[in-house]
Every structure is written in C-alpha cells, then in structure tokens.
Amino acid sequence: MIPLETFRVALRALLRNKLRSFLTVLGIIIGVGAVIAMVAIGEGAKAEVEASFASMGSNLLIVMSGSTKSGGAHGGFGSMPTLTGDDLRAIRNEVPTVRYAAAQLRTSAQLMSEDQNWATQVSGTSPEYFQIRSWKIERGRGLLDSDLDSSAKVVVLGRTVVDKLFGAVDPLGQTVRIKNIPFEVVGVLAAKGQSAMGQDYDDAAFVPQTTFGTKIQGGLQKFISGTIFIGATSADATQRAESQVANLLRDRHRLQPGAEDDFSIRNLTEMADAQAEGTRTLTTLLASIAGVSLLVGGIGIMNIMLVSVTERTREIGVRMAVGATPLDILLQFLVESLTLAIAGGMVGVALGVFSAGRLAARFGWATLVRPDVVIISVVFSGVVGVVFGLYPARKASRLDPIEALRFE
Amino acid sequence: MPLIELTQVSKVYRMGDVEVHALREVSFAVDERDFVAVMGSSGSGKSTLMNIVGCLDRPTSGTYRLDGHEVSRMDRRALARIRNQTLGFVFQSFNLLARTSALENVELPLMYGGVPARERRRRAEEALRRVGLAERAHHHPNQMSGGQQQRVAVARALVTQPRLIVADEPTGNLDSRTTVEIMVLFQELSAAGITVLLVTHEPDVAAYASRVVVMRDGRIRTDTRQAARRAATDLAAASALADDAPEASA
Numbered sequence: 001m002i003p004l005e006t007f008r009v010a011l012r013a014l015l016r017n018k019l020r021s022f023l024t025v026l027g028i029i030i031g032v033g034a035v036i037a038m039v040a041i042g043e044g045a046k047a048e049v050e051a052s053f054a055s056m057g058s059n060l061l062i063v064m065s066g067s068t069k070s071g072g073a074h075g076g077f078g079s080m081p082t083l084t085g086d087d088l089r090a091i092r093n094e095v096p097t098v099r100y101a102a103a104q105l106r107t108s109a110q111l112m113s114e115d116q117n118w119a120t121q122v123s124g125t126s127p128e129y130f131q132i133r134s135w136k137i138e139r140g141r142g143l144l145d146s147d148l149d150s151s152a153k154v155v156v157l158g159r160t161v162v163d164k165l166f167g168a169v170d171p172l173g174q175t176v177r178i179k180n181i182p183f184e185v186v187g188v189l190a191a192k193g194q195s196a197m198g199q200d201y202d203d204a205a206f207v208p209q210t211t212f213g214t215k216i217q218g219g220l221q222k223f224i225s226g227t228i229f230i231g232a233t234s235a236d237a238t239q240r241a242e243s244q245v246a247n248l249l250r251d252r253h254r255l256q257p258g259a260e261d262d263f264s265i266r267n268l269t270e271m272a273d274a275q276a277e278g279t280r281t282l283t284t285l286l287a288s289i290a291g292v293s294l295l296v297g298g299i300g301i302m303n304i305m306l307v308s309v310t311e312r313t314r315e316i317g318v319r320m321a322v323g324a325t326p327l328d329i330l331l332q333f334l335v336e337s338l339t340l341a342i343a344g345g346m347v348g349v350a351l352g353v354f355s356a357g358r359l360a361a362r363f364g365w366a367t368l369v370r371p372d373v374v375i376i377s378v379v380f381s382g383v384v385g386v387v388f389g390l391y392p393a394r395k396a397s398r399l400d401p402i403e404a405l406r407f408e
Numbered sequence: 409m410p411l412i413e414l415t416q417v418s419k420v421y422r423m424g425d426v427e428v429h430a431l432r433e434v435s436f437a438v439d440e441r442d443f444v445a446v447m448g449s450s451g452s453g454k455s456t457l458m459n460i461v462g463c464l465d466r467p468t469s470g471t472y473r474l475d476g477h478e479v480s481r482m483d484r485r486a487l488a489r490i491r492n493q494t495l496g497f498v499f500q501s502f503n504l505l506a507r508t509s510a511l512e513n514v515e516l517p518l519m520y521g522g523v524p525a526r527e528r529r530r531r532a533e534e535a536l537r538r539v540g541l542a543e544r545a546h547h548h549p550n551q552m553s554g555g556q557q558q559r560v561a562v563a564r565a566l567v568t569q570p571r572l573i574v575a576d577e578p579t580g581n582l583d584s585r586t587t588v589e590i591m592v593l594f595q596e597l598s599a600a601g602i603t604v605l606l607v608t609h610e611p612d613v614a615a616y617a618s619r620v621v622v623m624r625d626g627r628i629r630t631d632t633r634q635a636a637r638r639a640a641t642d643l644a645a646a647s648a649l650a651d652d653a654p655e656a657s658a
Contacts, residue, residue, distance in 0.1 A: 013557060099513070130596075277516050315506075316501045318504075318505060319520070320464075321462075321464065321491060321497045322492065323488050323491045323493070323520040323521060323568075324490020325489070325520075326485065326488070327485065402465055405464075405499065405503065
C-alpha cells in the first residue's frame with residue numbers, strides 16, 4: 001500500500017472517534033506543552049544571567065589586596081593595601097595571557113553640578129578599564145593616557161549620574177565638583193544596566209587614576225587602594241591568567257611557599273559558568289519532569305491503541321481476507337499512533353508557546369522558545385508514538401484472519 | 409488443469425490435549441468456471457476446507473495447488489498476496505467496514521493491490537454497477553438492507569477480477585427472496601468465467617450449483633454433478649407472485 005494511503009486511512013480512523021482521539025493525546029499535548037513552557041522559562045532565566053554577567057565584562061579577573069590583621073581581628077580583603085603600581089605594571093607587561101590590566105581606586109563622594117547634587121561612586125582608573133569591562137562611550141570621549149600623565153581634572157560619567165545631575169541638559173563641557181574640585185565632563189558612558197545582584201552599574205563617575213590619587217583620595221601613591229581589573233586574552237585563557245597572575249604576585253611580594261596569599265583573585269568567568277550551570281540544572285530538572293508526563297502520555301496512547309485493536313479485530317480480519325499483508329496492518333496501526341502523537345506534539349507546542357508567553361506577560365519572567373527544543377519535542381513525541389504504538393500494532397498484525405473474522 | 413487441486417489434505421487442530429481432525433486426507437479438484445456447493449452439518453469440516461481453499465489457513469499435511477501454484481507452504485505475506493490477486497470472499501455476515509461508503513468498501517482490495525486511486529474508483533463503480541447498486545455508491549452499510557450489503561460484498565469480491573470466489577454461507581442472514589437475488593449474481597459470475605465455491609447447509613441454495621460436495625467428519629462423502637436450478641427464473645416467478653399477492657389478499 002502507498003504510504004500516503006496508509007496515512008489517509010489512519011487519519012480517517014482517528015477522526016471517526018474525535019473525542020477519544022483527543023483524550024488519548026491529551027497526555028502528549030500536556031507533556032509537550034509542559035516541556036516547551038518549562039524549557040522556555042529555564043532558557044529565559046539562563047539568558048538573563050548570561051546577559052548580566054556579560055555586562056560586567058568578558059574574561060574578567062579582579063585582584064584585591066590583602067586583609068589587615070590587628071590583634072587577631074582580620075579585616076576584609078582590600079582593607080590593607082598590598083598591591084602597588086609596580087604590581088600593576090608587572091601584570092600588564094609580564095603575563096602573556098593578560099591583554100589589559102587597570103586599577104580601580106574607589107571612593108564615595110558627593111558630586112555637584114550647577115543646581116543639582118548626587119552621591120555616587122567615584123573611581124580613579126586608566127583607559128584600559130573600559131576595554132576590560134567592554135563599556136562603550138556614548139558621547140564625548142573616554143579617559144586618555146594623556147589625562148593620566150597630566151593628572152587632568154576630567155570626568156566620565158555613567159548614565160544614571162548624568163540623569164540625576166543634568167537631566168535633559170547636555171553634560172559635555174559642563175563642570176562637576178567632586179570634593180569641591182571642579183572637573184570637566186568629557187564623556188558619557190553607554191547605559192550598562194544592573195549587575196546580577198541588582199547593583200546599578202551606571203551610577204558611577206570615572207576620573208584619571210593620577211588625578212584621583214592626588215586630588216580626591218591622597219595617601220600613599222605607591223599602593224593601589226582599590227582593585228585591579230584584568231582582561232584575559234580569551235575565555236579559555238582566563239583560568240591560566242588567574243594562576244599566572246597569582247604566581248607573579250606571590251613572587252613579587254616574596255611570599256614563602258605555604259604562606260597565605262596577601263591578595264585574592266576573583267574569576268568572573270567561573271562565576272558566570274557556575275550560574276549558568278545552576279540554571280542549566282534547573283532547565284534539565286524541569287524538562288525531565290515534563291518528559292515523564294510525555295512518557296505517561298505515551299502509555300495513554302498504547303492503552304487506547306490496544307483497545308482499538310481489540311474493537312477492530314473484525315475489521316482487521318476483513319482487511320486481511322481481501323489481501324492486507326501483516327506489514328500493511330502493522331503500518332496502519334503504527335501510523336495511527338504516530339499521527340496521534342505528532343498531532344498531539346504539535347498542539348502541545350502551540351500550547352507551550354502560548355503558556356510561556358502568558359507566564360512571561362503575567363509574572364514578567366523572561367522566556368525563550370528555542371526552535372531546536374520545539375523540533376526535539378515534536379520528534380520525541382513521534383518516537384513516543386512509535387514506541388508505544390509498536391506493541392498494539394504488532395498484536396494486530398499477528399492476528400489469525402480466521403479468528404479475527406469470527407470475532408464478535 | 410484444475411484451478412483447485414487438493415491432494416491428501418489433512419488439518420489437525422490441537423485443543424489442549426485433544427487433537428481434532430477437521431480434515432482427513434481430502435483430495436478434491438475443481439475445474440475452472442465450475443460452480444461448486446459444499447454442504448455438511450457443523451463440524452463436518454466444510455469451513456476448514458473453505459479456509460484452506462481461500463488461503464486463510466494452511467493444511468497440516470498434503471498439498472494444495474491453486475492455479476498450478478503450490479500454496480500450502482507459503483508464508484502469510486505470500487498468502488495475503490494470493491487472496492488479493494486471485495481470490496474473492498463473500499461472508500455470511502457481509503463483513504463490510506462500518507461507517508465506510510459502499511464505494512470505499514469495494515475499493516479496499518484494490519487499495520491493498522496498489523491500484524492508483526483514479527483507476528480504483530473507476531473499477532469499484534463498475535463493480536457496483538454490476539451488482540445493481542451504482543446509485544448506492546455513497547451509502548454506508550447501516551443505510552442499506554441485508555441484501556444490498558451482501559451485493560456490496562459481492563462487488564468487493566469481484567472487483568479484483570479474481571479467478572475464484574469463495575462464499576461462506578452467503579445467504580445465511582437473508583430472506584428467501586434476497587437469497588435468490590444473490591444466487592442470481594453468483595450464477596452470473598459463474599457464467600462470466602469465475603469459479604465459485606459456495607459453502608452452505610441449505611439444500612435449496614445448493615440446488616443452484618452445478619456440483620454438490622457433501623462432507624461429514626472431515627471427509628468428502630458424496631460428490632455429485634447436477635443440473636443447476638436457474639435463479640433468474642425463480643426470481644422472475646417470485647416477482648410475479650409478489651405482484652399478484654395484493655389481488656390475492658383482496
């Protein structure tokens with residue numbers, strides 16, 4: 001028999017019992033719908049996490065100086081400056097896997113424009129910092145090496161600060177007072193959004209590292225009272241860069257083997273990976289729960305197909321008498337369960353996409369329907385149809401035509 | 409060369425520990441174009457004989473040659489092919505597919521024979537015309553009388569232009585008038601060159617065959633040739649009687 005013919009016969013048999021066919025595939029519909037919706041939610045969460053880590057900067061390492069130890073009480077990392085400007089230069093020049101390195105000296109300060117003021121984080125840094133954090137300049141210019149050389153009183157502002165101090169007024173060329181010292185606004189950074197923890201990246205102001213040291217913070221110029229940001233040459237190199245920088249610093253700080261580091265290095269790529277791993281686990285969990293319901297749907301199909309074979313024993317006998325081969329009968333029932341399952345799978349996809357959209361709208365969750373997940377779901381429901389349809393179909397094809405014709 | 413040639417055919421069913429000999433070394437031949445009635449009480453082996461001749465079952469021993477081909481050792485797939493190409497079946501309970509039009513019921517064997525849709529439709533319409541049901545092509549079995557359903561079944565049997573039609577008590581569920589109508593059809597088919605093997609327990613029906621085989625206990629008891637009654641004549645007489653009936657009762 002022609003394949004298309006088999007499909008047509010199967011479709012007619014299914015349409016003959018519309019309600020039963022629908023109830024049979026309800027399991028598959030719900031199963032696939034659940035898979036699609038769950039994975040969409042999981043993928044949406046993953047994409048959000050990835051985006052927030054990407055906004056911190058790529059291939060990022062952060063080096064912090066060590067802790068103070070006074071009378072047995074340990075301060076936190078960064079409480080005792082151990083990193084020097086020479087360390088920074090050494091990292092920049094001696095570690096091959098480091099592309100950029102920049103110090104970030106930090107303090108909180110009140111910024112004042114002509115008629116507004118705003119407390120924000122003021123950082124002293126160098127031009128590389130913006131490369132490391134893949135932070136673009138929206139207007140004007142960034143910091144220049146010449147600004148550092150001349151300790152220029154220039155400032156680059158984050159989006160939020162611009163909004164608070166200037167509103168709709170063009171900030172370029174305006175003067176902002178930091179600790180009562182006038183700085184010229186030379187650039188505005190592109191909006192970067194929030195960190196994974198909800199911190200606003202755009203609420204920040206950047207001045208040249210040298211100017212920061214002399215005009216804003218003061219103190220020993222030798223040490224870096226802040227952190228060093230490092231951009232590795234590639235994602236793969238981040239790990240190596242971490243250990244190479246650690247070895248370099250231990251060497252430079254003359255730490256004996258076995259002695260504790262007087263600095264710490266955070267690998268943000270690793271953190272991002274861990275986060276992504278977490279959401280992946282979530283996605284897998286959701287998908288496997290949904291997969292189980294798909295399996296239950298398959299059992300529903302098998303159940304009804306077995307009933308159907310028994311009910312139609314006589315029909316099978318007639319078909320065999322007029323010349324249907326066992327293979328014809330096998331295919332007829334197999335195609336029936338396959339058609340049921342695939343149709344259920346497709347309705348399930350529609351249901352899943354719809355409910356993912358509704359959830360996204362209702363709870364403000366990010367959802368992401370991936371086409372490969374859709375295809376896999378439909379194919380998998382087809383596989384379920386074949387696997388669970390095979391036993392009833394085999395049973396039908398092995399009927400003895402004489403017995404089948406006699407069946408009441 | 410005979411169309412059907414059974415040689416020393418036995419069929420043994422095993423029911424638990426008991427062996428049932430449904431056929432005991434039956435040798436039997438039917439020439440092409442013959443119209444044979446097989447009679448016997450239930451348990452005589454006539455149904456088993458029919459199943460074997462109809463390639464629905466295989467003999468336990470002995471050989472069966474159909475149109476010169478040894479079919480007794482063929483597998484299920486090959487037997488299905490023979491049933492489709494060479495044979496047609498008519499059953500006591502019609503065995504039409506429910507909720508399927510007469511036309512599609514008649515098309516069924518052609519579908520398994522791989523005949524293209526257009527050709528199938530044409531031949532099915534032709535077969536329905538032959539049994540006088542052209543205008544009922546789109547009726548479903550439950551919209552037709554028993555006689556009409558059996559005509560559809562006959563159309564389904566003849567649509568593949570088989571060499572042999574096997575009919576198992578085809579008139580068992582019909583009244584005497586429609587019985588004659590169906591027998592007219594079988595005699596027409598026989599006259600057109602199709603061999604007919606008809607299983608019945610009614611002597612009235614067997615009278616329309618040109619050869620009567622009587623079975624008992626798995627063996628052929630008698631095998632006689634006879635002058636067949638003409639069904640068409642009986643039908644005309646019955647019609648005349650029916651036309652007279654109103655006056656008679658008046």
